[in-house]
Amino acid sequence: xxxxxxxxxxxxxxxxxxxxxxxxxxxxxxxxxxxxxxxxxxxxxxxxxxxxxxxxxxxxxxxxxxxxxxxxxxxxxxxxxxxxxxxxxxxxxxxxxxxxxxxxxxxxxxxxxxxxxxxxxxxxxxxxxxxxxxxxxxxxxxxxxxxxxxxxxxxxxxxxxxxxxxxxxxxxxxxxxxxxxxxxxxxxxxxxxxxxxxxxxxxxxxxxxxxxxxxxxxxxxxxxxxxxxxxxxxxxxxxxxxxxxxxxxxxxxxxxxxxxxxxxxxxxxxxxxxxxxxxxxxxxxxxxxxxxxxxxxxxxxxxxxxxxxxxxxxxxxxxxxxxxxxxxxxxxxxxxxxxxxxxxxxxxxxxxxxxxxxxxxxxxxxxxxxxxxxxxxxxxxxxxxxxxxxxxxxxxxxxxxxxxxxxxxxxxxxxxxxxxxxx
Ligand code: CAO
Numbered sequence: 001x002x003x004x005x006x007x008x009x010x011x012x013x014x015x016x017x018x019x020x021x022x023x024x025x026x027x028x029x030x031x032x033x034x035x036x037x038x039x040x041x042x043x044x045x046x047x048x049x050x051x052x053x054x055x056x057x058x059x060x061x062x063x064x065x066x067x068x069x070x071x072x073x074x075x076x077x078x079x080x081x082x083x084x085x086x087x088x089x090x091x092x093x094x095x096x097x098x099x100x101x102x103x104x105x106x107x108x109x110x111x112x113x114x115x116x117x118x119x120x121x122x123x124x125x126x127x128x129x130x131x132x133x134x135x136x137x138x139x140x141x142x143x144x145x146x147x148x149x150x151x152x153x154x155x156x157x158x159x160x161x162x163x164x165x166x167x168x169x170x171x172x173x174x175x176x177x178x179x180x181x182x183x184x185x186x187x188x189x190x191x192x193x194x195x196x197x198x199x200x201x202x203x204x205x206x207x208x209x210x211x212x213x214x215x216x217x218x219x220x221x222x223x224x225x226x227x228x229x230x231x232x233x234x235x236x237x238x239x240x241x242x243x244x245x246x247x248x249x250x251x252x253x254x255x256x257x258x259x260x261x262x263x264x265x266x267x268x269x270x271x272x273x274x275x276x277x278x279x280x281x282x283x284x285x286x287x288x289x290x291x292x293x294x295x296x297x298x299x300x301x302x303x304x305x306x307x308x309x310x311x312x313x314x315x316x317x318x319x320x321x322x323x324x325x326x327x328x329x330x331x332x333x334x335x336x337x338x339x340x341x342x343x344x345x346x347x348x349x350x351x352x353x354x355x356x357x358x359x360x361x362x363x364x365x366x367x368x369x370x371x372x373x374x375x376x377x378x379x380x381x382x383x384x385x386x387x388x389x390x391x392x393x394x395x396x397x398x399x400x401x402x403x404x405x406x407x408x409x410x411x412x413x414x415x416x417x418x419x420x421x422x423x
Contacts, residue, residue: 002056005072007038010045015065016039016066020036021036023055029054035072047072052078054075056073058073059072059074130148132160140159145168147164203297203300207298219395220396226390228387230386256366258312259414269398270399271287274363289343291303291319292345293322301339302323302335303336341366343368346369347368351370352389353391357393363398366411368390369389369390371389374386
């Protein structure tokens with residue numbers, strides 16, 4: 001029997017927009033199947049079918065305005081029982097709003113800047129379909145949101161207006177959803193000449209993803225300076241032989257480890273990590289320094305622990321040992337954890353300066369380039385001095401430019417006269 005399905009009691013709403021008609025003529029539907037979706041300025045409501053059957057005629061279309069008892073469609077009901085007259089249907093089950101925002105939907109800008117915390121519950125919809133009603137699509141368009149990136153919580157994973165709102169709030173709070181970076185175009189290089197395809201190594205793939213995340217998440221600034229290491233080199237060369245007799249290599253890096261710890265003690269903000277909510281700084285009371293090591297398989301960063309409590313020879317031993325194990329691919333996960341700050345020295349190879357990427361969640365990294373004899377003006381003449389270029393990259397959310405230049409200035413002064421390390 002044909003039964004006219006009407007809009008049930010939808011509370012105080014009248015003349016509500018039909019934003020979606022989910023069924024079509026000929027569809028066989030179950031009881032409770034969604035028929036249409038309504039959207040007011042406060043809520044989106046899915047209207048379910050009170051009965052199972054076959055849709056014979058649609059009586060609404062997208063854009064119509066409906067109220068309680070407006071006809072939706074004619075259904076050939078499966079059990080043959082006729083519908084009650086419209087006037088008696090007022091007791092029909094009131095549909096639960098699909099998701100009702102606490103406040104009326106405001107302008108796009110107000111939506112985006114609302115200070116409500118993001119909803120952390122796992123979205124049940126699947127990301128990728130971008131299936132949404134016209135109202136939601138319009139809302140997403142206003143905000144520049146790609147619906148295919150929004151997890152939908154509506155029936156069959158449909159993206160609802162509140163989902164877009166949560167997505168935007170999450171992105172505004174640094175949840176990462178908004179940090180989708182456009183992918184680069186795929187190029188067929190064989191059009192231009194012979195090529196060979198080689199897969200990236202395991203370490204390179206892992207460190208690549210990590211470096212990209214650090215680069216994208218941290219606002220980087222790099223401060224450059226030069227340290228006069230003329231005296232340091234005289235001292236180092238004097239100690240080199242003694243160290244060699246103990247099987248140790250006393251390189252400038254060992255002195256840098258000590259100098260970095262002295263700087264971290266003087267400027268504790270450099271020995272911190274920002275909490276993921278960006279609200280607090282974790283001040284570390286230990287001094288573990290990571291050292292970037294170039295290996296045949298890629299870049300690894302073993303951590304030298306408790307640098308503050310070790311002497312130069314002990315540090316030389318540790319550095320020799322971890323860099324050997326790094327090159328042999330024998331580092332464990334624990335060897336690379338617990339760092340506070342990182343040093344990346346390319347000075348043994350060359351270069352005048354570079355901009356290292358902060359090793360998150362650390363907040364700063366020191367890059368070291370090749371020392372060179374340079375003419376330095378002293379009183380009334382140029383004198384040759386051995387100058388070591390340093391490049392300090394830092395997380396500008398945590399460290400100000402003034403802090404950074406104080407750090408590098410303190411460091412170059414220490415390196416210029418390493419007796420200060422004893423103070
Ligand atoms: N200026 C001039 N010479 C330098 C120097 C500098 N800044 N730093 C080191 N040297 C010299 C050393 O004194 C040594 O010479 P001697 O044998 O005559 O003393 C020579 O260069 C080689 O040093 P080294 O590289 O073996 O030792 P190190 O302690 O300086 O560095 C390590 C150890 C593990 C950091 C280094 O071997 C390494 O792997 N560096 C690469 C790090 C890297 O790839 N960083 C990039 C990260 S971003 O992609």
